[in-house]
Amino acid sequence: MKIVYLYSGTGKYAGTGSFEWNSPRLGDTHKFILFKAQEMDERHDIAAIHELNEYGFGEIVIGAGKPIAVESLNDPQMQVFQSHYEGALSNGSSLAWYP
Numbered sequence: 001m002k003i004v005y006l007y008s009g010t011g012k013y014a015g016t017g018s019f020e021w022n023s024p025r026l027g028d029t030h031k032f033i034l035f036k037a038q039e040m041d042e043r044h045d046i047a048a049i050h051e052l053n054e055y056g057f058g059e060i061v062i063g064a065g066k067p068i069a070v071e072s073l074n075d076p077q078m079q080v081f082q083s084h085y086e087g088a089l090s091n092g093s094s095l096a097w098y099p
Contacts, residue, residue, distance in 0.1 A: 003041050004088045005065040007034040007048040011057030023056060024097055032057070032097040035081075035088035041067060051093050 010031050013024040024030050034048055034055075043065035052060050073082045087094030 002037040002039060002089060004068045004070075004085055005036050005038055005043060005048075006068050007036060007043075007045070007052075007062045007065045008032065009034075009060060009062035011052055011060040013056055014058045015056050016058075024099075029059070030097045030099065032095055033081075033084075034062075035068070035084045035094040035096070036065070037088045037092050052095075055095050 008031070010029060012029045013026060015023070015026045032052070034052060036044075036048055036051055038044060038047075045062060045065060048062060048065055049060050052062075068085060070085070072078050073085060081096065084094040084096055
């Protein structure tokens with residue numbers, strides 16, 4: 001069973017990622033939350049940094065990963081993250097970034 005972990009932090013968008021997505025402007029630094037599906041219920045900071053590199057981020061500073069409390073997505077203020085949770089389960093990861 002996959003578990004979705006959240007990794008929050010900051011990074012500079014270098015534009016060299018492997019994914020095509022609605023990315024930030026080249027060279028801008030942003031806060032983010034990475035939603036990462038994992039097989040094991042333990043944080044994997046190095047794997048999270050690698051995934052963030054795939055999105056095109058460098059100069060990454062992340063906090064300790066933690067599993068998402070799935071029931072929190074029922075809160076109306078948290079429903080915006082439901083698509084990221086589902087994206088992580090189906091695609092392995094999803095990234096929310098903030099200006």
